[in-house]
Structures are given as C-alpha cells and as structure tokens.
Amino acid sequence: MNKIKFKLKTSLLNIDFEGDKSELIELTNFFSEINRIASDVDINMEELVSNVPLWKLSKELQLKKDTINQMEDLLEAESGMIVEKISFNNVNEINDNGTTVSLNFDEIKQGTKKFLQQVDVTKANYLIVHIISNVDKEYCSIIYDNIKRHLPHVDTKLIKTKKNILEKTIVECVFFGDYSDEE
Structure with a gap:
C-alpha cells in the first residue's frame, strides 16, 4: 500500500490528511x-490582547502599533x-502637469461641523484624527485645523x-473621555 497519513495540530488547526507516498x-x-502560517497566526493572536476595540477602527489604523499602544494608555x-x-x-x-487631487473647502467646513454635532464633544479629553487620502498634505492640514477649531479644549493627534x-x-476620529455609556 502506497498511502501516507499526516496530522497537523496547533492551537488553531487540527488537520488530518491521507495521500499517496509518491x-x-x-x-x-x-x-x-x-x-x-498557523504559528504566525498564533503569535499575532497573542499580540491582539488589548482593551482597544479594534473592530471599530479602520484596518489602516489597526496596523499602526504605536497608535494602538497609545490608545491602550488612553x-x-x-x-x-x-x-x-x-x-x-x-x-x-x-491639467498640463497631469492629474491633481483636491477637496472642496465648503464641503470640508460644512461636513466637519455637522459631523462633530453627532458627538458630545464636551466629554472629550483627547482625540486621534486619522485621515486616509491621496490628497496633498495641505488638505489634510485644513481638515485637521477645522476639527481642532471646534475642539479647542481637546488634546489632539x-x-x-x-x-x-x-x-x-476618509476622516476617522477616535474620541477619548467620559464615553463609558456610549460604548
């Protein structure tokens, strides 16, 4: 008989396989x-022990380990x-130089104001503003400054x-403060 059996057991997997010796x-x-792969996943699962609700965050922000560590401290x-x-x-x-990407200033101003009205900003003590975009840095600064203008009492990053x-x-804002009732 030219059969062979394999067994692989890890904390996440249990695989039995039967095949031909050839x-x-x-x-x-x-x-x-x-x-x-199973070992790598096992190690990554250990790193996820955290009190930060990662499922609420964008995958881009989840990958920023220093920021996640800061969130744990906060x-x-x-x-x-x-x-x-x-x-x-x-x-x-x-234009002649190719394509440039920009944003509409009125949309930023109105959208930011409306967006911040959805949150009780008086409870906030710290804010992480994460901007995901391919626009120039100046537009990111405009968005960030617009948010900060509405929250002068809040430390921001x-x-x-x-x-x-x-x-x-995409603007992702993570507010820290007296939000225990809203989680």
Whole structure:
C-alpha cells in the first residue's frame, strides 16, 4: 500500500490528511507551510490582547502599533472611547502637469461641523484624527485645523495614511473621555 497519513495540530488547526507516498515531498512542503502560517497566526493572536476595540477602527489604523499602544494608555486613563467617521469626495483636476487631487473647502467646513454635532464633544479629553487620502498634505492640514477649531479644549493627534479609497478622503476620529455609556 502506497498511502501516507499526516496530522497537523496547533492551537488553531487540527488537520488530518491521507495521500499517496509518491506525493511525499509536495505534502511535506505543503504541511510545513501550513504549520508556519498557523504559528504566525498564533503569535499575532497573542499580540491582539488589548482593551482597544479594534473592530471599530479602520484596518489602516489597526496596523499602526504605536497608535494602538497609545490608545491602550488612553483607555487606562479615560472611561471610554467612541469612533466616528466621515468621508469627503476627492476632486480630480486634470491639467498640463497631469492629474491633481483636491477637496472642496465648503464641503470640508460644512461636513466637519455637522459631523462633530453627532458627538458630545464636551466629554472629550483627547482625540486621534486619522485621515486616509491621496490628497496633498495641505488638505489634510485644513481638515485637521477645522476639527481642532471646534475642539479647542481637546488634546489632539493627527495621523495620515496615504491611500486612495473609492476617490474619497476618509476622516476617522477616535474620541477619548467620559464615553463609558456610549460604548
């Protein structure tokens, strides 16, 4: 009989496989790779032990380990956090030098004001503003300054991620303060 059995057990996987001995090299390579992936996942799961509700955050923000560590510290000091997002349509302008991406200032001003009315900003003590966009830095600064103007009593931090998502600029605000009832 030319059959072979493989068993792979990790904390996340339990795989039994039966195959032909002529495929031994391929099967060994396959299970080695599966084992490596399972070990990596296991290590990453251990790193996720956190009091930060990661599911509320964009994947781009979740990948910023220093920011997640800062959020953990903030949640030790503050009673809660809330996450709010708004997006603005990017304006693509074609000129002799190629295409430039910009934003509509009125949309930023009105959108930011309306957006911040959805949150009880009087409860906020700290704010992380995460802007995901492929617009120039000046537009990110305009958005950030517009938010700060409405929240002069709140310590803020700006984080930028250069990325194009559906031709939009996404603003993700993570408020820390007396938000324990709203989580």
